[in-house]
Amino acid sequence: MNDASQMGSVQGPQAIGLPQLSVIVPTFNERDNVTTLFRRLEKTLAGIPFEVVFVDDNSPDGTWQVVRALSAEDSRVRCIRRIGRRGLSGACIEGILASSAPYAAIIDADLQHDETQLPKMLALLETGRFDLIVGSRYIEGGSSESFNRQRASASQLATEVAKRALRVSIADPMSGFFAIRRDRFEALAPQLSTQGFKILLDILASAQGKLRVKEIPYTFGSRLHGESKLDSLVALDFLGLVLAKLTYDAVSLRFLLFAMVGCLGLAVHFVALYAALKIFALPFPEAQATGAFCAMTSNFILNNFLTYRDQRLKGFAILRGLLLFYLVCSVGLFANVGVAFSVYDQQPIWWLAGAAGALMGVVWNYAMSGLFVWRKR
Ligand code: GDD
Ligand code: MN
Numbered sequence: 001m002n003d004a005s006q007m008g009s010v011q012g013p014q015a016i017g018l019p020q021l022s023v024i025v026p027t028f029n030e031r032d033n034v035t036t037l038f039r040r041l042e043k044t045l046a047g048i049p050f051e052v053v054f055v056d057d058n059s060p061d062g063t064w065q066v067v068r069a070l071s072a073e074d075s076r077v078r079c080i081r082r083i084g085r086r087g088l089s090g091a092c093i094e095g096i097l098a099s100s101a102p103y104a105a106i107i108d109a110d111l112q113h114d115e116t117q118l119p120k121m122l123a124l125l126e127t128g129r130f131d132l133i134v135g136s137r138y139i140e141g142g143s144s145e146s147f148n149r150q151r152a153s154a155s156q157l158a159t160e161v162a163k164r165a166l167r168v169s170i171a172d173p174m175s176g177f178f179a180i181r182r183d184r185f186e187a188l189a190p191q192l193s194t195q196g197f198k199i200l201l202d203i204l205a206s207a208q209g210k211l212r213v214k215e216i217p218y219t220f221g222s223r224l225h226g227e228s229k230l231d232s233l234v235a236l237d238f239l240g241l242v243l244a245k246l247t248y249d250a251v252s253l254r255f256l257l258f259a260m261v262g263c264l265g266l267a268v269h270f271v272a273l274y275a276a277l278k279i280f281a282l283p284f285p286e287a288q289a290t291g292a293f294c295a296m297t298s299n300f301i302l303n304n305f306l307t308y309r310d311q312r313l314k315g316f317a318i319l320r321g322l323l324l325f326y327l328v329c330s331v332g333l334f335a336n337v338g339v340a341f342s343v344y345d346q347q348p349i350w351w352l353a354g355a356a357g358a359l360m361g362v363v364w365n366y367a368m369s370g371l372f373v374w375r376k377r
Helices: 002-009 031-044 063-073 088-097 115-126 149-166 182-191 199-207 234-246 253-279 284-307 316-346 350-373
Strands: 021-027 050-056 077-081 103-106 132-136 178-181 213-217
Touching: 021 031, 021 063, 021 088, 021 115, 031 050, 031 063, 031 115, 050 063, 050 088, 063 077, 088 103, 088 182, 088 199, 103 115, 103 182, 115 132, 115 178, 115 213, 149 199, 149 234, 178 182, 182 199, 199 234, 234 253, 253 284, 253 350, 284 316, 316 350
Parallel strands: 021 050, 021 103, 050 077, 132 213
Antiparallel strands: 103 178, 132 178
16 A cells, blocks of 8 residues: 555656657857747647757857746746857757657757658657658758758768768768657767767768668758858868768777878978978978978867867967967877887888877877867866
């Protein structure tokens, strides 16, 4: 009897008001869009128990304040305000993991995705026949009216590369609009990269074909307020994700970006060395030092913009970071030469020794930069 009354007081899964769908909305400077989006969700999801989790990276325009006000009026709305962090994928992952419905959908805040597809997405998931429903621009009935030609062809090219390299077979793996079963997502979450923009591609690649996916067409609309946060660096980001997945995550996306920047630095070094020798007629040691100086500086700038974009140094911190970066790289050079020399001592094969030294250098620079230059707050 005691048992029975205790059981009665426990709120079981029958408790009313639990959401069936969690809608996750990543936001950055979307102040003028979030209220409209919520009103539209309310309308289109009428009759479906749902919650909306906005994940805002401390937008300078105060998006989180608008969302907070909404959530003070309606318990279905929540706001996660992240401080000191940036990134669409990471925001989506955190949003899903902070929500509780058996199904989760990701939708952009800027009204470019068609929220009226959500009931259909949910219904398809509820049949139990699918794990993931993707809003697709590239199947019959879908389109992207707002992409300019340049962006459209870049998107197509990236899609082709992704399909071939990662053996992802759906038409629109770059879509930012999809719904997924919670259990499937939770299983994959530890493998996902929090960096970058391509969370769907990451999910598909990490699942290695084990998800039952269905695409439904939708029209990618145009933005009403604010601007896109996707810049040209996204292409490099994307390349990094493809490489990381190809190595089965043996190397992190951040390390790959760091190494790619390093390769660009090599090119900068040679151009500067050539210019110093041929144009400014400097003696070789000075010319070589000039090359190294230029390469380190450009590497720092690129790493600050790309590799560590989520922890980008600003203002006075840039100067401090740059000086620390010079220091780290100078020590890295000693490590590089030291390793190359001892390898050459054992086996006088120049390229093997050179590669070993370069690898040592980049690993050192990467480890120390993460510790001292772009420290996690
Ligand atoms: N929290 C957070 N942090 N949100 C972000 C960040 C960030 O660093 N960057 C962008 N967002 C939010 C934006 O506020 C918006 O709600 C959504 O993510 C998409 O960003 P946009 O800048 O509008 O991207 P887009 O329109 O160029 O591209 C979108 O649609 C494509 C087609 O579906 C993205 O979803 C792409 O991933 C997608 O391929
Ligand atoms: Mn957009």
